[in-house]
Amino acid sequence: MRVSAAAPPQVATLLDSMASLPSSPPTYRGRLAPSPTGYLHVGHARTFWTAFERARDAGGTLVMRMEDLDPDRSRAAYAEAALEDLRWLGIRWQEGPDQGGPFAPYAQSQRKNIYLAVWRKLLRGGFLFPCRCSRKDLETALAAPHERVSAGAQSNEMNEPLDDEPVYPGTCRLQCNIAQPPNLTVGEIEEPDGFNWRFRIPDGEAVEFEDRNLGSQRFVAGVDFGDFVVWRRDGVPSYQLACVADDAAMGITEVVRGADLLKSTARQILLNRALGFDNPGWFHCRLVVDRNGRRLAKRCDSLSLRALRQRGFTPEQILSGELPVEV
Numbered sequence: 001m002r003v004s005a006a007a008p009p010q011v012a013t014l015l016d017s018m019a020s021l022p023s024s025p026p027t028y029r030g031r032l033a034p035s036p037t038g039y040l041h042v043g044h045a046r047t048f049w050t051a052f053e054r055a056r057d058a059g060g061t062l063v064m065r066m067e068d069l070d071p072d073r074s075r076a077a078y079a080e081a082a083l084e085d086l087r088w089l090g091i092r093w094q095e096g097p098d099q100g101g102p103f104a105p106y107a108q109s110q111r112k113n114i115y116l117a118v119w120r121k122l123l124r125g126g127f128l129f130p131c132r133c134s135r136k137d138l139e140t141a142l143a144a145p146h147e148r149v150s151a152g153a154q155s156n157e158m159n160e161p162l163d164d165e166p167v168y169p170g171t172c173r174l175q176c177n178i179a180q181p182p183n184l185t186v187g188e189i190e191e192p193d194g195f196n197w198r199f200r201i202p203d204g205e206a207v208e209f210e211d212r213n214l215g216s217q218r219f220v221a222g223v224d225f226g227d228f229v230v231w232r233r234d235g236v237p238s239y240q241l242a243c244v245a246d247d248a249a250m251g252i253t254e255v256v257r258g259a260d261l262l263k264s265t266a267r268q269i270l271l272n273r274a275l276g277f278d279n280p281g282w283f284h285c286r287l288v289v290d291r292n293g294r295r296l297a298k299r300c301d302s303l304s305l306r307a308l309r310q311r312g313f314t315p316e317q318i319l320s321g322e323l324p325v326e327v
């Protein structure tokens with residue numbers, strides 16, 4: 001077998017064609033990002049259906065990404081169920097944990113090196129500080145806010161404000177001496193282990209963006225949200241960090257998700273800026289609520305796709321809005 005130092009002709013051609021890409025608009029790439037901490041319900045179905053339609057209508061690619069970072073709450077059985085339920089609805093994707101693709105792996109639990117690289121870049125850029133606040137304050141930082149609301153159902157009113165968490169009081173930021181805890185300089189710290197790491201927000205800055213569904217949005221750093229956790233003491237990257245890292249690494253051009261994540265979008269815009277990543281387009285879907293105006297959560301088992309399917313509902317009924325909401 002002959003070994004040549006030069007790139008094979010087909011690779012050279014490929015590189016040439018990639019170099020010419022900027023003249024054409026980027027191909028639409030969307031994603032479905034369920035977290036396997038319970039069964040999907042009607043609200044998820046409609047949001048994921050919207051993501052599917054937008055990718056299909058744009059002639060683009062839809063990526064399935066399993067957001068299974070939380071080892072305590074993620075279950076393989078829920079991940080399987082999510083794929084099956086979404087297929088049953090008629091949703092199809094072109095890349096994912098079940099079929100691979102150019103950006104594999106597609107399960108977040110297998111992508112920790114990517115998150116570590118992003119964490120290091122933020123740290124070196126001076127955007128992070130270690131936080132020693134109690135675990136109780138922080139135990140909810142990992143989950144996407146919509147997950148947190150359902151996880152905290154036993155202690156919260158169901159009509160808790162969406163995507164809300166107390167604004168971080170700045171305790172550790174004020175005493176921040178980043179070199180102090182591990183007794184290393186920023187450039188020497190390689191691992192986040194042992195601390196919660198927070199992103200230092202630009203106090204008072206208004207983060208504004210145009211949502212493709214809901215119009216102009218505006219959140220003020222330090223008022224609407226505070227310094228947020230990007231890495232947990234127990235070694236797990238936060239939802240915000242993993243989401244931004246993956247959307248950039250997977251070339252996502254539009255994020256379709258529930259309106260409960262609008263405030264997280266403001267946080268993620270700050271992360272993208274700090275990292276030098278382009279923002280994708282944002283399309284937030286209105287939430288499905290019950291007849292008392294309360295949002296659905298994964299604890300509403302009677303509204304899970306699984307339960308509805310067993311009772312004979314069709315995908316069309318579930319997606320059309322005809323469904324009796326209080327089932």
Ligand SMILES: [Zn+2]
Nearest residue numbers: 131132133172
């Ligand atoms: Zn703290």
